[in-house]
Amino acid sequence: MKKILLPLLFILLLSVMSGCNKNQNTSSVSSMEILNTESFKSVLQEHNGKVVLVNFFGSWCPPCKAETPDFVQVYEKYKDKSKFVIIGIAVDKNQSDALKFVKDFGITYPVYQADNSLLAYFQINPIPTSFVFDKDGSLLDSMVGYISKDIVEQIAQYGGE
Numbered sequence: 001m002k003k004i005l006l007p008l009l010f011i012l013l014l015s016v017m018s019g020c021n022k023n024q025n026t027s028s029v030s031s032m033e034i035l036n037t038e039s040f041k042s043v044l045q046e047h048n049g050k051v052v053l054v055n056f057f058g059s060w061c062p063p064c065k066a067e068t069p070d071f072v073q074v075y076e077k078y079k080d081k082s083k084f085v086i087i088g089i090a091v092d093k094n095q096s097d098a099l100k101f102v103k104d105f106g107i108t109y110p111v112y113q114a115d116n117s118l119l120a121y122f123q124i125n126p127i128p129t130s131f132v133f134d135k136d137g138s139l140l141d142s143m144v145g146y147i148s149k150d151i152v153e154q155i156a157q158y159g160g161e
Contacts, residue, residue, distance in 0.1 A: 017141060032102075035112045037121045039141045041114070043087065046136055049081040049141075051159035052133040053152065056124050058091045059101035064128045070149035074110045074156050083135060084159030086152075089114045091127055132136040134139065135159075 018155055035043065044052060053073065057064035073114055075086045088111035090098035102111050114124070122131070130147055132140045143151075 019034075019115045032090070032099065032111055032113050034115050035089060036115045036117045040089075040112075040118055040121075044133060047051060047085050047087075048137060049135050050085050051135055051156050053084070053086045054089060054133065055086060055147075056091055056119075056122065056127050056129045056132045057101075058127050059097040060092075061127050067128060067146050067148075067152075068101075068107065069148075070106055070152055071109070072105060074149060074152040076154035078159065079109075082156055082160030084156040085109065089118070091119060091124060091132075137151070 033039070044054075055067075055073075057068070071086055071088075075084075078084050086109040088102075088107060088109060090101070090111060090113045092098040092101075092113065098111070098113055101107075122129070126144065128145065128147070130143045132142075134140050
């Protein structure tokens with residue numbers, strides 16, 4: 001009886017631990033950090049030495065929806081091969097809409113939510129609006145509107161230089 005009971009207890013313990021980990025992962029995806037101007041500067045500094053494409057998007061925005069799959073593909077292709085990162089910044093007022101967008105599009109790059117100070121700092125209107133920062137953190141370019149996959153590829157390749 002003891003020979004059967006011990007393995008069953010072990011399996012039960014593993015099941016409980018696995019369930020706890022699933023809940024932890026779910027809760028970590030249930031919110032995103034809100035960036036203000038100062039915290040944005042810290043995030044940018046964390047990626048010092050990389051070319052950073054910062055993309056302001058909205059979950060309701062058709063051009064945002066059109067460009068996001070390409071962003072994900074290019075990010076996945078270059079994230080380990082070059083000094084390149086994409087940072088998504090949601091302008092949604094309702095964070096759950098932004099989280100749904102991230103999940104629906106399978107976004108794997110870091111995504112944050114903008115507060116009003118950050119939107120004012122970058123003068124975001126309309127969206128999508130993107131900014132490219134050089135490896136030293138200096139602003140290289142800004143783009144308003146849809147960005148093609150070719151342009152995102154060029155930015156990623158620039159990070160490989």
